[in-house]
Amino acid sequence: xxxxxxxxxxxxxxxxxxxxxxxxxxxxxxxxxxxxxxxxxxxxxxxxxxxxxxxxxxxxxxxxxxxxxxxxxxxxxxxxxxxxxxxxxxxxxxxxxxxxxxxxxxxxxxxxxxxxxxxxxxxxxxxxxxxxxxxxxxxxxxxxxxxxxxxxxxxxxxxxxxxxxxxxxxxxxx
Numbered sequence: 001x002x003x004x005x006x007x008x009x010x011x012x013x014x015x016x017x018x019x020x021x022x023x024x025x026x027x028x029x030x031x032x033x034x035x036x037x038x039x040x041x042x043x044x045x046x047x048x049x050x051x052x053x054x055x056x057x058x059x060x061x062x063x064x065x066x067x068x069x070x071x072x073x074x075x076x077x078x079x080x081x082x083x084x085x086x087x088x089x090x091x092x093x094x095x096x097x098x099x100x101x102x103x104x105x106x107x108x109x110x111x112x113x114x115x116x117x118x119x120x121x122x123x124x125x126x127x128x129x130x131x132x133x134x135x136x137x138x139x140x141x142x143x144x145x146x147x148x149x150x151x152x153x154x155x156x157x158x159x160x161x162x163x164x165x166x167x168x169x170x171x172x173x174x
Contacts (some may be wrong), residue, residue: 036089037098042082043068044103049116052105055104057113068104078107078114097121 048065051057063068066082073079082103087095091124104117141149 016120038089038095039084041084042067042103043084044082044101049103052113052116054113054115059107059111059113062113066103078109080105080107100124119141 044066051065052062062080069080070083071081082097082105084101084103085097088098088101088140089095100121102119102123104115104119106114106117108114
């Protein structure tokens, strides 16, 4: 059986189109499964860090070279922290920390740089959550107390004491 021109062209174009679609579609599909990287925190340039010299540099020097610190120590205003973290996320997974660095600058009370320390993920410590819960007064109501506790608190619109759709809250009384 011999195919005519338009039918023959369609039969040849179909496999070529299908092959092209699979080839180009594969590029997009593989990109979807690649991890997405997110950078958070302060980006400290090594060149700028080398310009800070303990004993001579000041807080103003640190701010002009590195920018404002990410945080300051809770009980010591003379300790500045520059925190950098890179996370990687894949589809269906929680973000994973791939790189974490903390630059610690310690200053003398007069504002002169005292010391520079760099910490990474291995210097971190895992801290467990405290077990239990803090009790709060009034939260021990049973199901029936909660159900019956709302009876009478709502006045439908149109009844005496109602103010529009709000249901008796703060409107003029008749």
